[in-house]
Amino acid sequence: MAETLALLLLAHVLADFVLQPDRMAQAKAGGHPGWMLAHIGIVGGITALVLGVQTPQAAAVVAGLTGVHLLVDAAKVAIGARLSAITAFLADQAAHLLTLLMVAMLVPELWTQGFWAPHTPLWLPAALTVIAGAVLATRAGGFALGLLMRPWGEVGLDGLPGGGRIIGMLERGIIFLLILGGEPGGIGFLIAAKSVLRFGAVKEESRLSEYVIIGTLASFGWAMLVAIGTVMLLSALPPLGIPDLSP
Template sequence: MAETLVFLILAHVLADFVLQSGRMAQAKAEGHAGWMLAHIGTVGLISALLLGAQSPLALGVMAGVAAVHLGIDAAKVAIGARVSGIMAFVADQAAHLATLVLVATLWPGLWAQGLWADHAPIWMPAAAAVLAGAILSTRAGGFALALLMRPWGDVGLEGLPGGGRIIGLLERGIIFLLILAGEPGGIGFLIAAKSVLRFGAVKEEARLSEYVIIGTLASFGWAILVALGTVMLLSAVPPLGIPDLSP
């Protein structure tokens, strides 16, 4: 089951946060059916490819996954105007995850019966879990944080264009790696370093200070939750094979 779930999650993450362009996401939100169907086709195709679906049952299940994805996305568009951006995003992703868990529970052998299972290295599911977690932690986290901070968009530090976004990507990526490496204590040093670097810019402005604190805590929290979820998945699949370099 775990291997099937890992590749279903990776397919979802790739379709939603890597292969879905900003134009496609905007067109979906505006209710353009063509772009919605293109996205759903990507979901079904990537899921089938990663699992190596070949039997009529497996292909039918992948079609079902795509159909449910369509229903969830359509519901998000329908309620988008009545629900705040971050709440709609979290609910959307939670519904997708619940669907994938259900599929992996009902058809746990999708990966084992696929085209790649007998030829792929034993560490392939673990590598897929790490890749999915890295994308969720960095790129998906950026979308989530942007939605969370949107109500206070008029507050911000003046700096390099896109600097805040890059800082967020780096800090979430570092946190993700620290937890996977078994060194969560390093997060404290990251918090301290960011606090020192930001102190001079925000110490005399309460609104700006609160903006930075909210964004930082949310960014760190997102990365920690995703990393812990990735560790749970890794514990259920064959090891990645990276040697223990600790003293």
């Protein structure tokens, strides 16, 4: 089951956060049917490709999973206006992840019956899990943080265009690696370093300091949550073969 879940998760994050450009996401949110169907086509295609679907049963499961993805996205468009942007995003992703988990539990043989399984090393699902977790921690986290901080968009630091986004992705990536490497204590050093670097810019402006604190805690919390989930899934998979570097 764990291998199937790992591959389904990878396909999901690729379809939602790598192969879905901003223009497509915005058009979907506006209810544009063409862009919605294009996204759903990507979801189905990438899922079939990642799993190496080669049996009618597996094709039917992927078709059903793709249909559920369409229903969830359509529900988000229908009721999203009644919710805050971050609430709609989190509810949408929670529904998708719950669907993936249910499919993995009900049809655990999806991966082993696929084309790729007999031709790949045992450690591959674990490696792909790390990739999926990294995308969730960095890129998906950037979307989530942007939606969370949207109500205070007029508050911010003057700096390099897009600098805050890059800093956020880097800090979440470092936290992800620290936890996977068994060195969570390094997160404290990262917090201290960022506090020192930001102190001079925000020490005399309470609104700005609160903006930075909220964004930082949310960013760190997201990365830690994703990293812990990744470690939990990795514990159920064949090991990557990387030696334990912790003392």
